[in-house]
Amino acid sequence: MADLVSKAHGETGLIIYGNTPAGVIQPLLKAFTKAYPWIRPAYSQLSDNQVYSKYQSEHAQGAHTADLLISDSIQQVVQGEQNGLFANVTPQGLTDFPAYTNQGHGAYVMSPDxxxxxxxxxxxxxxxxxxxxxxxxxxxxxxxxxxxxxxxxxxxxxxxxxxxxxxxxxxxxxxxxxxxxxxxxxxxxxxxxxxxxxxxxxxxxxxxxxxxxxxxxxxxxxxxxxxxxxxxxxxxTPRVITQTAGAASPASAQLFLDYIYSDAGQQVMCAAGMEASMNHFKPANGCTASLTELAKHVPARTTYLVPxxxxxxxxxxxxxxxxxxxxxx
CATH class of the missing domain: 3.40.190.10 (Periplasmic binding protein-like II)
Known part of the structure; x- marks a missing residue:
């Protein structure tokens, strides 16, 4: 963690392309900046196809492009894996989450909606x-x-x-x-x-x-x-987050991934309406967007994470x- 923080101080910004509505993800971005004040994420809300096509086009031209991609499109994620678009990094804290959170090859379920x-x-x-x-x-x-x-x-x-x-x-x-x-x-x-x-x-x-x-x-x-x-x-349905292979700010991107898979990040996501998926999650503010709350309403046998x-x-x-x-x- 100390090494990541040190490296992130030397990076210029954090760019995220995603399909999540800006109004929904903003509380998470603000909370992350509060934890790491020198990192101010720049977020672009795009369609699922645009998330990947914009990154690939800019990366091919050598432009400063996205460090993180967020998408609901499994087809785009599978193609991204095949095309080597993702960095195979491992966020901290995954042992506190369902096994399906790690979809392999650098693709992680940010929220199982x-x-x-x-x-x-x-x-x-x-x-x-x-x-x-x-x-x-x-x-x-x-x-x-x-x-x-x-x-x-x-x-x-x-x-x-x-x-x-x-x-x-x-x-x-x-x-x-x-x-x-x-x-x-x-x-x-x-x-x-x-x-x-x-x-x-x-x-x-x-x-x-x-x-x-x-x-x-x-x-x-x-x-x-x-x-x-x-x-x-x-x-x-999995909202998938990946760190790009061409990330200009890989340490900052890794810190953001680590923040998502921490209790602090999960609390913010739940309050914002993004499904918190930490095992045995306990909301601090009464929010209900969590797998813990879902389990109160539907039997476990009737749920299934689309892989x-x-x-x-x-x-x-x-x-x-x-x-x-x-x-x-």
Whole structure:
């Protein structure tokens, strides 16, 4: 640690490219700067594809580019591994986290975001709130007019990974049946914030695929929408962080990784709405965005971390084609 601090003093800045909304990640960046006052991270919010393409383009030209990359796209991460984009560094503190936190080759799960259900509190009464995918399917079949739905698009990495996770937990035949039921009544949107806004405006009564980051955003709508968990399946979609092989500030980047996997970093992430995943995590401020809190609501057997693997990449076309068919496309 002392060696990293000494080296970081000689570096110029810390550049991070990520898909996490700037408003969500800012508390973490500020807390890190408070711990290391001479390091002021410069954060660029980009799409998943832009995170990697911008870094690769700038690195190839020898420009001062990103030291850390944050993305939800498993396909991009797998390709990044194959192209040697990542430094194979190991953050301190990983023994206090689930084994899946280390996805190998320098790729780490920054936050295992649970797939949530969201709903418009004005359109659904308490006994109409979806609590399982099976229950929602039965409700839609019984009264389709009461259940206009919204979800991520199959083209969104998180949306695809969520359905991949559902297939793993519930089985493809069961999930395809649900997709066929939901499809004709579902509006799909590429951005999660757009989906929440669609709910607020009354375009849908429920969102059956919502990012775990909704935990950070929903309170801003002052009770107009709410979120919860599906009891029969809760995929965890990985928000992956990697240190780049071409990092100009590798010591500063390593310190940031170490901070994420510390109790201090986990406290800030939980409060900001990013899923804290430290084993036996105890929130200091009552925050609820943590695997500890999730375990109070859903059985462990119904959760599954979608891995950074070639299989996730290989099955994308078949799963999204089947989903698009259910949507009538």
């Amino acid at each position: 649970p797939v949530l259900v969201t709903w418009n509190t004005k359109l659904l009464s308490k006994n109409q709130i979806p609590t399982s995918y099976a229950g929602l399917s039965a409700d839609v079949r019984k009264d389709p007019s009461r259940h206009p739905l919204v979800s991520y698009s199959p083209n969104n990495p998180l949306g695809y990974e969520a359905v991949y996770g559902l297939n793993h937990i519930l089985g493809a035949d069961t999930v395809n049946g649900y997709l066929d039921t939901y499809g004709p009544h579902t509006k799909t949107l590429d951005e999660g914030l757009d989906g929440l806004q669609y709910l607020v405006q009354g375009g849908a009564s429920a969102g059956w695929l919502a990012s775990g980051l909704a935990q950070a955003v929903v309170p801003q709508y002052k009770g107009l929408i709410a979120y919860g968990y599906m009891s029969d399946a809760t995929p965890l 950074v693997s070639q299989d996730v990449v290989d099955r994308q076309k078949s799963i999204t084609d089947r989903w698009n068919k259910a949507l009538g496309r």
